[in-house]
Amino acid sequence: MAIYPRILTVASAHPRFEYPQPDVLRYAQDSILGDGWHERPEAVETARQMERLFLATRVERRQSVIELPAYYAHPRGTGARMAEYATAGYALGRDAAERALRAADGRATAADISDLVVVSCTGYSAPGLDIQIARDLGMPSHVRRLVVGHMGCFGALVGLRQCLAAVRANPGATAALLSVELTSLHFMPTLDPEVLTSFALFGDAAAMALISMDERADGPELVATYCAADFAAADQMSWTITDHGFMMGLSPRVPVSLRRNVAGVVGELLAPHDLTTRDVAHWIIHPGGPSILDVIQRKLELSDEQMAENWAVLREHGNCSSATVLLILERLLRSGRPRRGEWGVMMAFGPGLTLETALLRF
Secondary structure (H helix, E strand, O other): OOOOOEEEEEEEEOOOEEEEHHHHHHHHHHHHHOOOHHHOHHHHHHHHHHHHHHHHOOOOEEEEOOOOOHHHOOOOOHHHHHHHHHHHHHHHHHHHHHHHHHHOOOOOOHHHOOEEEEEEOOOOOOOOHHHHHHHHHOOOOOOEEEEEEOOHHHHHHHHHHHHHHHHHHOOOOEEEEEEEEEHHHHOOOOOOHHHHHHHHHEOEEEEEEEEEOOOOOOOOEEEEEEEEEOHHHHHHEEEEEEOOEEEEEEOOOHHHHHHHHHHHHHHHHHHHHOOOHHHEEEEEEOOOOHHHHHHHHHHHOOOHHHHHHHHHHHHHHOEOHHHHHHHHHHHHHHHOOOOOOOEEEEEEEEOOOEEEEEEEEO
């Protein structure tokens, strides 16, 4: 039997500020509709529409590095938001990295890491998180660093693909994948439905995975990856840098495009290993939104049990962009449900319209 790299451990970190969805809704209503909106009939109707949108996300609570409403009490330009990212992103990313190294329980230390991939689409700094965290955690000066930026919610799977390649090329390597996403830095008061939908969905989180050829590890094998893009639907997801933060574009056509493509992409991932969707027990699916999870469940004929962890992470943390699939994988591993030899599929989606997948064997 072929030997594949293993995911030694996955660990996440969440910011200290946690907001129930009704609190975020009230903040959005007040900041967008202005003072005294309760007394204006047209504003009250708009507020009801906003409430329906927030409830439809199925998100119950989210975490954020910023304190609402204090952070946005004054207008914030992109420069100010990036300054906050440099500070808060470092703290959250380091927390996740230290948790992952502790969870490795001696199987990997910071000094063992040969390859560090840092994924983020919500901020930029240089020297960035790759330099700062490698330096402060004691990784070797010759660690090979890669920053995967602005690829959106599928970025962590791109990073996982790079880690797989690094460990395959050098069986003695230990690769670290760190995802840090601070989506709450990019709120902007607008009734644009695509932007408002993103504010109703997204939260902040960081997560790190460690990958090596350690056969003693209990974590899942990383067997293969596959990605494809539907270029005809490229404009259905966008992430645009503006003077007032990054602006999300999220077309309601996305679930339709995913329904058209997901079975074929998963088939391409599984076919080289003589597998079909019925052979896969565990599905780690990025919860881009409720309609996306519903469409994929129906198209791939998955059970409610197979979808449970995806829904749980959406409810408890919202869509944390690229970090979300790592949160789901961490939760699945902690559940104890996977059995030795069972198969799993990770998938995430983003601008392109891109579908990125990975095949795991537990």
